[in-house]
Amino acid sequence: MTRPLSPSEQGNLLRSAMLQRLHLDQTVYLIPTKWFNTFTRWTAGAGAAPGPIDPQATLLDSEGVLFDGLVEDRDWVFVHQQGWEMIKEWYLPPLPVSRSPLPFPWDI
Amino acid sequence: MVSSPSTGFPISSPFPLGYIVSRIVVDPFVLRSHGAQSSLPRKTIPESPISQTPQIELRPPKIHLTKITRPTIQSQQTFSFYTPYPQPSPTLSLSKSAPVSDLDNKVRDMYDLPGVEIRYFRFDLVGGRDVTRDTSPAKVRRLIDVDAPLDTSLLTRTLGEIGLVEPRLGIAFEHRHPNQKFPLDTSPTTSPTQQSPPSQGHTLGAAPNVLGFETRGRPLSKGYTSDSLGTTRKKSLNLGDSTDDEESGAGRLIGPLLPGSYPRTPDASPARAGTTTGAAAVRSASADRVERRAGAFNLRFSSGSGFLKDERVRGTTGLNNLGTLSLPKIKYLFLFPLVLLHTLFFRGGF
Numbered sequence: 154m155t156r157p158l159s160p161s162e163q164g165n166l167l168r169s170a171m172l173q174r175l176h177l178d179q180t181v182y183l184i185p186t187k188w189f190n191t192f193t194r195w196t197a198g199a200g201a202a203p204g205p206i207d208p209q210a211t212l213l214d215s216e217g218v219l220f221d222g223l224v225e226d227r228d229w230v231f232v233h234q235q236g237w238e239m240i241k242e243w244y245l246p247p248l249p250v251s252r253s254p255l256p257f258p259w260d261i
Numbered sequence: 262m263v264s265s266p267s268t269g270f271p272i273s274s275p276f277p278l279g280y281i282v283s284r285i286v287v288d289p290f291v292l293r294s295h296g297a298q299s300s301l302p303r304k305t306i307p308e309s310p311i312s313q314t315p316q317i318e319l320r321p322p323k324i325h326l327t328k329i330t331r332p333t334i335q336s337q338q339t340f341s342f343y344t345p346y347p348q349p350s351p352t353l354s355l356s357k358s359a360p361v362s363d364l365d366n367k368v369r370d371m372y373d374l375p376g377v378e379i380r381y382f383r384f385d386l387v388g389g390r391d392v393t394r395d396t397s398p399a400k401v402r403r404l405i406d407v408d409a410p411l412d413t414s415l416l417t418r419t420l421g422e423i424g425l426v427e428p429r430l431g432i433a434f435e436h437r438h439p440n441q442k443f444p445l446d447t448s449p450t451t452s453p454t455q456q457s458p459p460s461q462g463h464t465l466g467a468a469p470n471v472l473g474f475e476t477r478g479r480p481l482s483k484g485y486t487s488d489s490l491g492t493t494r495k496k497s498l499n500l501g502d503s504t505d506d507e508e509s510g511a512g513r514l515i516g517p518l519l520p521g522s523y524p525r526t527p528d529a530s531p532a533r534a535g536t537t538t539g540a541a542a543v544r545s546a547s548a549d550r551v552e553r554r555a556g557a558f559n560l561r562f563s564s565g566s567g568f569l570k571d572e573r574v575r576g577t578t579g580l581n582n583l584g585t586l587s588l589p590k591i592k593y594l595f596l597f598p599l600v601l602l603h604t605l606f607f608r609g610g611f
Binding site for chain 1 (some may be wrong): 300301302303304306307313315319320324428429531558
């Protein structure tokens, strides 16, 4: 079992992953700047740990289209595939507790 | 023992196999990928078709699709009032750098249209415009420019190159099989009321064709001329004396000239010209007001002005605008013998 990374180690890994060069036909992932600032403060030893990333509420409208007028670094930052894999591993939202049990198939 | 009311099979275990399978297969919360729920992936595209500089495409076009279908032809054999519930239009999210073939393939897959010819039209999505999965030619004509289909002949072009760049847009498409016509080519362009020519009369409630009455071969803006200084001045409408109007036929537009009147043009007014036959033109109210302001009212009737009292227009509105017929007083000399003869022959003497 691997040892959980410390906040500073997480910060160093993610920042180095964000320094990769951008290429054509590459997939990047947008992250709200607010979450990234919280993460940076936490890795520096200040503030609370960041919660799960939820760009749907802060960057997207009801139809899933990015808000018009958003600015890089002010509203969003991007990470490459490698950085996104790290974030998924560290900050996936917990599995929700299942609701009431489903009825039996023959009772539906 | 508890048995199911629908099947009657006994339930011996609190977690039967059907329940477990339903929890795994049906419940979306069990199988949900949480990483995919929170990700916001975007692709990097070149800044321009000839550039190699990557750029993150923040707002790729989200395309609402609608298919143009022929309206159902009601006949005696197939007459149905059934109206299918309109389904919402499917959406595609494609990159501006994606080739046209991607759009074409996805549309063919979604609507199951292999091996047919497809024609695409784009339209703007304004507000919360409801777009359904299928539409009729009459409805789609209000959205699209029928004469400007998307140029999808070259499938290697990108969506950005054919103009699909907005983050929200709609595409209406129609298809045809070989040796058939597109729905937009077979449906009428306008309603039958608008198609009927004016020579066949008018439908009740329709606007009459007033074009001929308004123009009569003369442009409406003829009364306005622009001089060399660039200023626009109103050219007075000459109703009888102007020669250019007679040449253009404008004098005939008004109708017969009325006696006991004079033209509106100030230069030709009898008060200034002094010698004008009163049975030549019509006098207007504005000309009368201008003349009254120009001098004292009684000056018009003075003998020195050359304006006879009998020739004065008594009014400018209503029937008075017709003027008065100025007959000489010698007419009574001709009337008197007639009355005398009438008395003698028909009434038997005095």
